[in-house]
Amino acid sequence: MAAEQEAPHDPPLPPILTYPSSTPPTLITQGAEARLYKTTYLLPSLPCALKYRPPKAWRHPILDARLTRHRILAEARVLARCRRDDVPVPAVYAVDESAGWLAMEWVGGVPVRVAINEWLARRRRGELEENENKEGEVEGDAPPVTGDKEEDKDLIALMRRIGAAVGRMHKTGIVHGDLTTSNMMLRPWEKGSAPSNGHAGSGDGLLDGDIVIIDFGLASQSTSDEDRAVDLYVLERAFASTHSRAEKLFSATLESSYREAFKQANIVLKKLEEVRMRGRKRSMIG
Ligand SMILES: Nc1ncnc2c1ncn2[C@@H]1O[C@H](COP(=O)(O)OP(=O)(O)O)[C@@H](O)[C@H]1O
Ligand SMILES: [Mg+2]
Incomplete structure (x- = not known):
């Protein structure tokens, strides 16, 4: 309880990272458009990078949701295509374009x-x-x-x-x-x-x-x-x-x-x- 109050998330985490079964995420970077968290996917031992595009308060909500969806899907599509043709990129694990996130392989190093x-x-x-x-x-x-x-x-x-x-x-x-x-x-x-x-x-x-x-x-x-x-x-x-x-x-x-x-x-x-x-x-x- 106390810990939660000490570390409020602003803006809030995407819901998937708040599930009790999720490994507590670490915020790696916070860009103007997207935040990158390190968490896990499917197995507690499989690290993943979760890229989240939070809603932008300064944009019209409908336009913002549409832009976010497009960008997440575009990024996932490009990653998938690169994987297919043996371009070295992280594998895509999961996408929820409406919620604004993309989960991909964690690259060490x-x-x-x-x-x-x-x-x-x-x-x-x-x-x-x-x-x-x-x-x-x-x-x-x-x-x-x-x-x-x-x-x-x-x-x-x-x-x-x-x-x-x-x-x-x-x-x-x-x-x-x-x-x-x-x-x-x-x-x-x-x-x-x-x-x-x-x-x-x-x-x-x-x-x-x-x-x-x-x-x-x-x-x-x-x-x-x-x-x-x-x-x-x-x-x-x-x-x-x-x-x-x-x-x-x-x-x-x-x-x-x-x-x-x-x-x-x-x-x-x-x-x-x-x-x-x-x-x-x-x-x-x-
Ligand atoms: N798949 C990944 N595995 C490990 N680290 C990552 C991964 N994707 C991003 N990062 C780390 O997060 C940082 C920011 O991610 P990036 O996709 O470049 O977002 P931004 O738009 O903020 O530059 C990277 O410089 C890198 O250190
Ligand atoms: Mg970058």
Whole structure:
């Protein structure tokens, strides 16, 4: 009783999470449109991610209910299609579009953004220690990560897995709409199992794992090369701002593995050039 009063839910939980048989949910994130809870599904031992779109008080209730239904169903449809075509995404467990939620497989591991930043920070510490040993050397700005060093192999392998996953997604006719390294999870490989694509990591394992693309709230079914190019551009910009040291390496590596996964890649990458030019012009003006 006391505990319930201490932790009121505002807005309230979706009814499914208040059933006595439900595992108490943990709120993972709260975006403007959706909340993500970790709970369980069917078995107390099967963790699931429940994405809930609560009613929006500022929207007309009928319009709001319709929008929510459409978005939940669209996301579920895209996930199902990706699963069918072997694009690495969480499996859909259950949908209640009228109640505004979608239950899906819980993906273990950390967002790719977190893994890369940890890896870059560790690499930087190593560089600084090296410089301390050289007399007279002053610490400068962190030079770009170019991929020449042996230790960069893991990062290159990870980028290749990202390019392959995005290529497969585009091939099946889905554009993501919000591709960032926050919307990709790095799911650890099970002990003893070989990585599915042969790009095994060699170092400390920080970047080991399979890419799983998440957050299809803005995704759509599209085979337009322009849409695909914009998807890649968004990822490129996101990468440049969150992991600027590895920006150049990223574009080059991503392009080559994207090409391998997706036959029409050349047309998309040509478009990407145009999209980049537009982006540059815009940033010069504004
Ligand atoms: N299926 C999942 N398994 C594990 N964690 C997830 C899953 N889906 C989302 N998350 C976690 O919740 C966060 C937010 O989910 P996301 O779908 O990206 O919603 P938002 O629209 O708020 O960005 C993700 O960054 C990730 O850490
Ligand atoms: Mg997200």
